[in-house]
Amino acid sequence: MSACLIAPSILSADFARLGAEVDAVLQAGADWVHFDVMDNHYVPNLTIGPMVCEALRRHGVTAPIDVHLMVKPVDRIVPDFAQAGATYISFHPEASEHVHRTIQLIRSHGCRPGLVLNPATPVEVLDYLLDELDLVLLMSVNPGFGGQAFIPSALDKLRRVRERIAASGRDIRLEIDGGVKPDNIGAIAAAGADTFVAGSAIFNAPDYAAVIAKMRAEVAAARSANA
Numbered sequence: 001m002s003a004c005l006i007a008p009s010i011l012s013a014d015f016a017r018l019g020a021e022v023d024a025v026l027q028a029g030a031d032w033v034h035f036d037v038m039d040n041h042y043v044p045n046l047t048i049g050p051m052v053c054e055a056l057r058r059h060g061v062t063a064p065i066d067v068h069l070m071v072k073p074v075d076r077i078v079p080d081f082a083q084a085g086a087t088y089i090s091f092h093p094e095a096s097e098h099v100h101r102t103i104q105l106i107r108s109h110g111c112r113p114g115l116v117l118n119p120a121t122p123v124e125v126l127d128y129l130l131d132e133l134d135l136v137l138l139m140s141v142n143p144g145f146g147g148q149a150f151i152p153s154a155l156d157k158l159r160r161v162r163e164r165i166a167a168s169g170r171d172i173r174l175e176i177d178g179g180v181k182p183d184n185i186g187a188i189a190a191a192g193a194d195t196f197v198a199g200s201a202i203f204n205a206p207d208y209a210a211v212i213a214k215m216r217a218e219v220a221a222a223r224s225a226n227a
């Protein structure tokens, strides 16, 4: 099983102090920075773009930046995020006319491609694509907002995607996004996730290090119970 990675979603950070917030979660033990990009078109909310990603790199952030694109169309913005220092770029298949081509575009710009499945998107969308992907991101809420409740059917979907990843023989991260908290992360890990996005659970907590440590401990306990 791959290492457990914690990716705080900066959607729930204090945007007025973004650099300091990102420094604080990384110092508190986070592995990645999850960067939610919303366009008020594919989803009904508007957030941040490549200039903010570049500003974080200029600020000195060296951790992987995990860009979650909730934009339509996708391709036009990919080179800008690559230039801005994105590590992973993930997108929703519903937002791209040619999903395979978008994946290739992301890789050709030196980034790692990921595909995001909404709660109602069937796992079959991964057919013919797993060989090209470095990450599958399962949404456990509908995209657009932080602070929503985890949708339980994501657990079964995690198990099904984990089986497909195992069958592919490739090293593909399985990331979960939406409503992840210390009290459900164990069940999420047991279902097969190895990369955990958490926005409100981390940024609304008084002590980032304590909540990240609690999440890691829950994942470790679930993994040893399943071993």
Ligand SMILES: O=C(CO)[C@@H](O)[C@H](O)COP(=O)(O)O
Binding pocket: 009, 011, 012, 034, 036, 068, 141, 142, 143, 144, 145, 146, 147, 148, 177, 178, 179, 180, 197, 198, 199, 200, 201
């Ligand atoms: O992509 C999204 C929402 O569309 C997420 O990354 C959220 O920002 C996660 O926030 P929490 O559910 O953990 O509060």
Ligand SMILES: [Fe+2]
Binding pocket: 009, 034, 035, 036, 068, 177, 197
């Ligand atoms: Fe996200």
